[in-house]
Amino acid sequence: METLRHVSRPFDLTARQWEAIDHLEGPLLVLAGPGSGKTRVITRRIARMVERGVDPRSILAITFTNKAAGEMQSRVAELLPGRRIWVSTFHKFCARVLRGRAEAVGLAPGFSIYDTADQRGLVRDVLAELEFDPVHYPTGRLLARIGRAKNDLVTAEAFGRSFKERVGDQWQAVTARVYTRYQQRLKQANAVDFDDLLLWVVELLEEHEEIRDQLSERYRYVLVDEYQDTNLAQYRIVQALAAKHRNLCVTGDPDQSIYGWRGARIDNILRFERDFPEATVVRLEENFRSTQSILEVADRLIAHNVLRKAKSLTTGNAAGRPVEVVRLANEQHEARWIAEQIAAAVAANRRYSDFAVFYRVNALTRELEQAFRRRGVPYQVAAGAAFYDRAEIKDMLAYLRLVHNPGDRAAFLRVVNAPPRGIGKVTQQRLLRWADAAGLGVLEAAARADECPELKSRPARLLQAFAAMIEEFSAAARGSVEELLALVLHRTAYGEDWIDSESEQDRQRLANVQELLTAAHRFDEEYSAETAFDGSLDDPARSPGGPLEAFLESVSLASETDDIDESAGAVTLMTLHAAKGLEFPVVFLVGLEEGLLPHERSMKSEDQFREIEEERRLLFVGITRAKEELYLTETDVRDFRGRRQKTIPSPFRAELTAELTDLAREAASYGVSAGYSVEDESQDVPGDEHLPPEESDREEPEAATPHGVAQGPGARFPGLKTGADLLAGKEGGADVPRSFAVGAIVRHPRYGLGTVISLGGYSRNRSVTVLFEEDGRTQTFVVTQCPLQPVGML
DNA sequence: AGAGTGTCGCTTTTT
DNA sequence: GCGACACTCT
Numbered sequence: 001m002e003t004l005r006h007v008s009r010p011f012d013l014t015a016r017q018w019e020a021i022d023h024l025e026g027p028l029l030v031l032a033g034p035g036s037g038k039t040r041v042i043t044r045r046i047a048r049m050v051e052r053g054v055d056p057r058s059i060l061a062i063t064f065t066n067k068a069a070g071e072m073q074s075r076v077a078e079l080l081p082g083r084r085i086w087v088s089t090f091h092k093f094c095a096r097v098l099r100g101r102a103e104a105v106g107l108a109p110g111f112s113i114y115d116t117a118d119q120r121g122l123v124r125d126v127l128a129e130l131e132f133d134p135v136h137y138p139t140g141r142l143l144a145r146i147g148r149a150k151n152d153l154v155t156a157e158a159f160g161r162s163f164k165e166r167v168g169d170q171w172q173a174v175t176a177r178v179y180t181r182y183q184q185r186l187k188q189a190n191a192v193d194f195d196d197l198l199l200w201v202v203e204l205l206e207e208h209e210e211i212r213d214q215l216s217e218r219y220r221y222v223l224v225d226e227y228q229d230t231n232l233a234q235y236r237i238v239q240a241l242a243a244k245h246r247n248l249c250v251t252g253d254p255d256q257s258i259y260g261w262r263g264a265r266i267d268n269i270l271r272f273e274r275d276f277p278e279a280t281v282v283r284l285e286e287n288f289r290s291t292q293s294i295l296e297v298a299d300r301l302i303a304h305n306v307l308r309k310a311k312s313l314t315t316g317n318a319a320g321r322p323v324e325v326v327r328l329a330n331e332q333h334e335a336r337w338i339a340e341q342i343a344a345a346v347a348a349n350r351r352y353s354d355f356a357v358f359y360r361v362n363a364l365t366r367e368l369e370q371a372f373r374r375r376g377v378p379y380q381v382a383a384g385a386a387f388y389d390r391a392e393i394k395d396m397l398a399y400l401r402l403v404h405n406p407g408d409r410a411a412f413l414r415v416v417n418a419p420p421r422g423i424g425k426v427t428q429q430r431l432l433r434w435a436d437a438a439g440l441g442v443l444e445a446a447a448r449a450d451e452c453p454e455l456k457s458r459p460a461r462l463l464q465a466f467a468a469m470i471e472e473f474s475a476a477a478r479g480s481v482e483e484l485l486a487l488v489l490h491r492t493a494y495g496e497d498w499i500d501s502e503s504e505q506d507r508q509r510l511a512n513v514q515e516l517l518t519a520a521h522r523f524d525e526e527y528s529a530e531t532a533f534d535g536s537l538d539d540p541a542r543s544p545g546g547p548l549e550a551f552l553e554s555v556s557l558a559s560e561t562d563d564i565d566e567s568a569g570a571v572t573l574m575t576l577h578a579a580k581g582l583e584f585p586v587v588f589l590v591g592l593e594e595g596l597l598p599h600e601r602s603m604k605s606e607d608q609f610r611e612i613e614e615e616r617r618l619l620f621v622g623i624t625r626a627k628e629e630l631y632l633t634e635t636d637v638r639d640f641r642g643r644r645q646k647t648i649p650s651p652f653r654a655e656l657t658a659e660l661t662d663l664a665r666e667a668a669s670y671g672v673s674a675g676y677s678v679e680d681e682s683q684d685v686p687g688d689e690h691l692p693p694e695e696s697d698r699e700e701p702e703a704a705t706p707h708g709v710a711q712g713p714g715a716r717f718p719g720l721k722t723g724a725d726l727l728a729g730k731e732g733g734a735d736v737p738r739s740f741a742v743g744a745i746v747r748h749p750r751y752g753l754g755t756v757i758s759l760g761g762y763s764r765n766r767s768v769t770v771l772f773e774e775d776g777r778t779q780t781f782v783v784t785q786c787p788l789q790p791v792g793m794l
Numbered sequence: 795a796g797a798g799t800g801t802c803g804c805t806t807t808t809t
Numbered sequence: 810g811c812g813a814c815a816c817t818c819t
Contacts, residue, residue, distance in 0.1 A: 064808070064809085065808065066808090066809085089808085089809070090809080091808085091809045092809085095809095113809090115809090116809095124815095134814095134815070135802085135815075138803095138814085138815095139814090140814095193809095194808080194809045195809090197809080258806080259806085259807080259808090261805085261806065261807090262806085262808080360805070360806075361804095361806075362805080362806085363804085363805090417795095420795075424795085425795095558809085575805090575806065575807090576806080577805090577806050578806090578807085599805055599806080600805090601805060601806095602805090618806085639810090641803095641811085642810040642811080643810090795819100796818105796819090797817100797819085798816105798817090798818085799815105799816090799817085799818100800814105800815095800816090800817100801814090801815085801816100802812100802813090802814090802815105803811105803812100804810105804812095
């Protein structure tokens, strides 16, 4: 096996890096500080393993995101031309493993992977079935609880049991019942959600010895990146795979664990040496990214965390410019100051793409974007309006899903009447009820709709026609995905109405569908180019289910977040979470304030100690993204959720040992006179005058609240009530208040001022038709149900 | 069948 | 103060 006997350390690697790279057998923990060349170490190590005779097919490298997987794959490919390593995400790996053995857990191989929208729809159905009020028990909340349980490997049965054992609250009781039914429905539809992919594989590995042996034999070398982000299910999968051969290499940095809230267990990496007492531990503490100043700030900050493996960061880089904490009057000034710094630096020597602005919550982008637009600073916001989330794309994919998995209820409901073909809600419900009673899959039920006693002949015929059409698609399902899609588009006449449409939205939709066809085309080409099929069940290159299954899997497990373009020539705006793994020459970190960073939720939490440590790590991640310059900002006052509040400095600020530059009271070009007051706010700042009026945020009089005191909605116009308020005060609702006579001036919170031009109905059903000043539009409201406020008479 | 409205609640996000 | 989501009327 040892083909290259004694290889001395290449000049471009440190001794520590080489130690990790040259390690072959047995458990290895690589604690990699920020900027320590971790990816490089992993890829070089894989290459080195292959050089030393390890069969590439026995190596399994797992990451969290597709982006990371792709990056790693291509970097290994550079080092090993012509060889192929399977780098996969946890979910993709699990999907592949589960495909071949679905029966073992009671699924069929063609199972669908439900996305968030499908999950929501399913929970909504379950709530209706169990007769729980969806307003009281919002789908999102329930799914969050179910998801949390799944992350902790708590099955529906276990959830119900633990609830009975303790004294549970109503919420838990409801969750237990919804969870149980939800799982039954998934199975019935031959579907899994994202979490199930992991859960089922845990079950496969832990309950089926032969499967565990087979897989751990196949994957003799397992590598897991970002190990600090693994949740319990992922941990158990890794343990099971590596239990026998113990060739497990995990890399990560506990100080960059920022996903505790979605089930990640920092403990997994902290206890690695207990799980594998014979482990080799390599600490990569030398940083090649940041200046000394930046690194020192990061190091001091993170030293305040208690639940931590001690690690000290060093760098041979220059000291660089000192890190600054800059205090501004408010968020407008903050944004403007940043925009100006960037504009000035670009005028001198920087490029826009050298800059990034990080924030804790997405809501903080607004002011930044506005300031950048005003200054003419190009920017991109890293937040994906995902391609695959678009309705027309989901519809198309739902057709494909239904073709592949005739039991896929979510897909069926999505497309059975899209485009409209006269199969309404009632028909759908009757069919589903009958299908459930008869134990039929959705599509089969549709095909036999004539047997359903509740359905009249026309709806039954329509359903059968639909089923026949899907059947026809199935015949084309083993070939090219693009052709199948084209057939679906043609036969369903989907999107035909958009072709001659004037509306921009329709054009966009059409373009999206076109884009999907292109994506399918690309996929077909790649799929047929794959030749390395080794015939085994888990061959990463080939899905046993053919091209359609592979295509569906790749789109279900892909998200279009990979759209941060480094070469875009623009400043990048993103959350601190999104910043992990990236680096920029100059970083601005906005809103270093209590409530924002640490976020108020973390301080209010039961587990606040742990959560505040995670917030500190989040700040640590942000700081260590900066290569040359770092500025953190805080403000005197900040508007948030409509409230204007004096801020409290972040407790982290004192831990930073950075210079404080107070610009809050300075009358600089972005600033106004000292001391805060609303009047100052409304004063125009140079550069604002030329702006169109809509750029000014203050079109509504009530938006400018005197003295910054937040007021409740009722107090906005003292003495004024809405029509609904007025009627609510009177038993039985007497008659319409006189203020709603024809000619009355009324205000609507959305449409502004208007005049009542006619009245209709009586008492509770009284309606008014209002002509609005702004756009001249007419609108009819039921007085008792609208927020119209009488303002006066004509 | 689709739009419009009222209600709620409000980190972070991948798969 | 705004947006998402669920219900209800046109």
